[in-house]
Amino acid sequence: MKRTVYLWLLLCLPYLLPAQGKPGYFALKPGDWFDMQITKHKDNDYYPVMEPLLQFQRQYVLRYQLRNQLPNGNQQYSITLERVVAYTPYSQKFGWMGYDSYYPPYKQGLDKKPPKGMFRLEITANGEIVSLTADKDQPPLPVMMTSYSPQKQVGISIRSTYSPIPPEELHPAIEAMLKLRSINNGIPGLIPAKTEYEYAQLLTGASFPVAGNTLIKGTLAHAHKKQVEIELGGSTFSFPINSRGEFYCPLLLTKPERRYITMENNGGYVFLAPGDTLIIEADADTSRGWQPRKLSGGAKWSSMLAEEVNNIFYGDEGMNTMYRNKTLQEVLNAQESANARFQAVLQTYEGKASPKSIDYFKTNWQYRIADDWLVFLYTHGYQVAPEKRPFQGIPEMITTGIDTMPVAMNSYHDTNFSFYHQYLDWLLIYQQSRISLSAGGSSEESSFYSNYFVLLSMLKGYPLYYKLSKGISESMKANSFVKNQRLKPYFEDFIRNCDDSSIIKPIIKDWKLMEHWAPGNTMPFPILSLANGKTYDLKTQRGKTTCLIFDHASYFQDSALVKMVKKHPEVTFVFAWINEPGFNRQHDPELGTLPNFSSIEIKNQGDKNYEVYGIAEMGKKNVVVLDQWGKIISDHIYSDDNIWDDLNTAIDDAAKAPRFSALQKAGVMNIIGWSLGSILFTVLVGIWIYRVRIQRIKRAEAMKTAIRELEIKAIRSQMNPHFIFNALNSIQSLINTSQYKAANTYLVKFSLLLRSVLHNAEKNMITLADELATIRLYCELEQLRFNFSFEMDTPEELATDLVDIPGMILQPLVENAILHGISSKGKAGLLRITIGKQHAALLIAVYDNGPGYHPEAGNDSHKSVGLKLVRERLQLFSIAGQTASLHISNGNGTTALLTIPIESV
Structure with a gap:
């Protein structure tokens, strides 16, 4: 049987x-x-330089998603x-023009984000394009470029509408990608612009791991640590150093980056763009003095430029306009001197460093200069001289420089471009102050809600979304859960408008953290980690109202705190503070004498302080009131000049708080x-499943019985072809x-036997009389072949025509007795069938005087199958708990004893 199956599998394998x-x-x-980023520009680069000329740059991010893998190999x-x-x-006169679909024109009350354009692509297994069409249900929508300069001119609006990339222009870009398939049939990471439409392409992300496109490698001699660290895109990447001091750092860059690489005491800034290679040789041994790093590779000069420019940007020689004692002329002189040094450095690296690195630092420098102007004006109340009114007499070069900076369309805005972000922050203060002062107001900053519509009216694109995200984040972290419910519509509105995940994800994370402080919740962190490595369990304060004060270098007035602690002796005050260098944490000695006050120094978690303690940054505090069961009553309680009216209210509410609120009771x-x-439903479902299972079991057993009966009928219908032939x-x-007479007699018997078999073939049960008559005919025909003696003994009191037994149950036993017992003995052979009754069971003994039944001596397949079939049929036949059985014994021959339970007859 197995060989047949294997043969069929082998024959069908070519078709499978x-x-x-x-x-x-x-x-x-x-x-x-x-995701593939494709860029169209005359420079044919992934991030081309944007010169202040009449140019036009397009950039797209396309997400390819495999929908179907067809049997013919097409995808x-x-x-x-x-x-x-x-x-x-x-135009420098009207400002920069631009559009970015990550930051569309802001719409209030937006239900959902508009659909993105989509194309359908099919390629063959050989990388040929079968079809490329725009999706008719989701076609790419036209985009509108508009002026993004902060400079506004009444009555002038510059706009330009164009269609995004059409299929015929996308076609050659896809062909270029298909031709450059990487090893192991992977996606190419870097594709230079060599197509008709001059598109450079860059792999920026995937749902699966992708190889790096940029490499830093080298050696660090005498290294104590076994790794180097690279700060990149807000994350720190660590790479091992082997025993020879070698390190190998593949990176996946999606934009130009100026970053810091830590190599013990010999680190420094580097500048890298996608596709760059930088080789560093450095020495960590300082016993012989500091040894300069040796750089080589394609990013050598750009990285050297980054290090020198950093000294001008941030070093002691840089400009410092944060002091009120500087005059405008001193600021301008400092800028002129610094600018001369900066231009000299750029000239040194012209033709050596990459054009994009020089463009990067030029752009950075422009915002650095604008920041200094804005900070100077702010610190002087926007007065360039004491005798002049605010915003009077500011040199035109300063106002023009501020107002004509590319605000939204800075091509590096999504990098860690600190001067650009600072410029946006100071620019908004500058514009708001100018409007407010011109209307007779003050120049002080206000809340997020008062700034919201000012932001919508003044800013567009990335600056608008950046300032909104920053405003939402700061307001959310400074206020309580209850007060932040007013902020929720603005938060949800922002999420529906913005498509930049780098902005959205941090706000969503912080919002979820803020929701932990909802009144009625337990503390998000009941166990506090202390600075000394121990822990403090807030559960020990259960049973009384607790006022928990998280303080990070804030100016918390001790006199007000002493007054508050004394006012509420029934309340436990826990002052949890974070040590910060330069801040004295010693409290009024009187606090230490108060029994309901304790002070603990908690571990500084750095960037995770908001996540752990609800403290957003240094100088902030979070005051929380818990009731006697440890539930939050109020969080981030605010004080006005250390007058804690809200805290007193929260303490009173905690004393009145029930064990379970109405909402909690309703919830219970x-x-x-x-x-x-659910229990009732589960019980009903269980009953239904049980009944279905029982029905399935019955159907399965019925099917098994039917199959077995079919097998029995098949065997009975065959009646041993060998016997019929013989x-x-x-x-x-x-x-x-x-x-002829004998032949005629036996022919009549043979026909009677066949008629009996055919007549009973469809019956599972037949009378004992019919079964014995069939067996007698069978034995008489076999006597013709083997000439043995045959006896059948049936008691007269047994009504054989009233007893039903399985049809042809005796034939395999009689056949085995004849063929394997007496066939070779001739006239000496004896076959005896004895019928008896004992209690409610029918006993049928088939005896032959052959050599005996010895299954261990050999295995006759027909004999074994016949006996197995008899036993399986007997297992299906039982009455009143009695079981049918077959027992074979040896003793001067072989006796096969059938025990079949029957009704009393």
């Missing part, structure tokens, strides 16, 4: 293999995606237009109701020897 399908051109599985993709960026310094009842309903041969032999 094509059904698995050919492998696709890219080694992806359905659902996998990858079908959906291509989503994730991002569209276009900008140009259209709701849980009980749902639990009981019987016909014996009758033919009688005819050939002219024994």
Whole structure:
């Protein structure tokens, strides 16, 4: 049987293999995606330099997602237009023009984000494009470029509308990507612009691991640590150093980066762009004095430029305008001197460092100069001289420099471009102050809510979303959960408008952290980590109202605190403070004498202080009131000049707080109701499953019984072809020897036997009389072949025509007795069938005087199958708990004893 199955599998194998399908051109599985950034510009680079000329740059981010892998090897993709960026310094007079789909025109009350454009792509297993079409249900929408300069001129609006990338222009870019398939059928990481439409392409992300496109490698001699660290994109990456001091750092860059690499005491700034290689040789041994690093590779000169420029930007030689005692002329003189040094450095590296690195630092320098002007004006109340009014007499070079800076379309705005972000912050203060002072107001900053509509009216694109995200974040972290419910519509509105995940994800994370402080919740962190390595369990304060004060270098007035602690002796005050160098944490000695006051120094978690303690930054505090069961009553309680009215109110509310609020009681009842309903539902489902299972079991058993009966019928219908063949041969032999009378007799018996078998073939149960009559005919025909003696003994009191037994249950036993017991003995052979009754069981003994039954001596397949079939049929036949059985014993022959339970007859 097994050989037959294996033969069929072997024959069908060539037909089964094509059904698995050919492998696709890219080694992806359905659902996998990858993002390709493509840039159109005359420089044919991933991030080209934007010169202040009449130029136009387009950049797209396309997300390819494999939808179907066809059997013929073709792959079908959906291509989503994730991002569209276009900008140009259209005119210095009217400002920069630009558009970025990550930051669309802001709409209040937006239900959901508008759909993105989509294309449909199919490629063959050989990387040929079968079809590329725009999705008719989601076509790319036209975009509108508009002026983004802070300078505004009444009655002038500059706009330009254009269509994003069409399929015929996208086609050659896809062809270029297909031609540069990487090793192991992967996605190419870097594709230079060599197509008709001059698109440079860059792999920026995927749902699967991708190889780095930029490399830093080298050696660090005499290293004590076993790794180097690179700060990149807000994260720190660590790479091991081997025993020879070598390190190898592959990075996946999606934009130009100026970052710091830590190499013990010999680190420094580097500048890298996608596709760059930088080789560093350094020495960590300072016993011989500091040894300068040796740089080589494509990013050598750009990294050297980054180090020198950093000294001008941030070093002691840099400009310092933070002091009120500087005059405007002193600021301008300092700027002129610093600018001369900066230009000299740039000139030194012209033609050596990459154009994009020089462009990066030029742009950075412009914002550095504007920051100094804005900070100077702010610190002097926007007065350039004491005798002049605010905003009077400011040199035109300063106002023009501030107002004509590219605000939204800075091509490096999504990097860690600190001067640009500082410029946006100071620019908004500058503009708001100018409007407020011109209307007779003050120049002080106000809250997020008062700034909201000012932001919408003054800013567009990235600056608007940056300032909104910063305003939402600062307001959220400074206020309590209850007060932040007013902020929630603005938060949700922002999430629906913005498409930049780098801005959205941090705000969503902080919002979820803020929701932990909802009144009625338990403390998010009941166990505090102390600075000495121990822990403090707030559960020890259960049973009384607790006022918990998280303080990070804030100016918390001790006199007000002493007054508050004395006013509420029933309240436990826990002052949890973080040590900060330069701040004295020694309190009024009187606090130490108060029994309901304790002070603990908690561990400084750095950037995670808000996540752990609810403290956003240094100089902030979080005052929390807990009731006697440890539930939050109020958080981030605010004081006005150390007058703690809100704190007193929260303490009074804590004293009145019930064990369970009405909402919690309703919740408990709701849980009980749902639990009981769930239990009832579970019971009903269990009953239904049990009944279904029982029905399935019955159907399965019925099917097994039906299959077994079919097998029995099949065996019965065959009636041993060998026996029929031999019987016909014996009758033919009688005819050939002219024994016509004997032949006629046996032929009549043979026909009667066949008729009996055919008549009972469809019956599972037949009478014992019919079974014995059939067996007698069978034995008489076999006597013709083997000439043995045959006896059948049936008691007269047994009504054989009233007893039902399984049809043909005796035939295999009789056949075995004849063939394997007495066939070779001739006239000496004896076959005896004895019928008896004992209690409610029918006993049938089949005896032969053969050599005996010895299954260990050999295995006759027919004999074994016949006995197995008899036993299996007997297992299905039982009455009143009695079980049918077959027992075979040896003793001067073989006796097969059948025990079949029957009804009393």
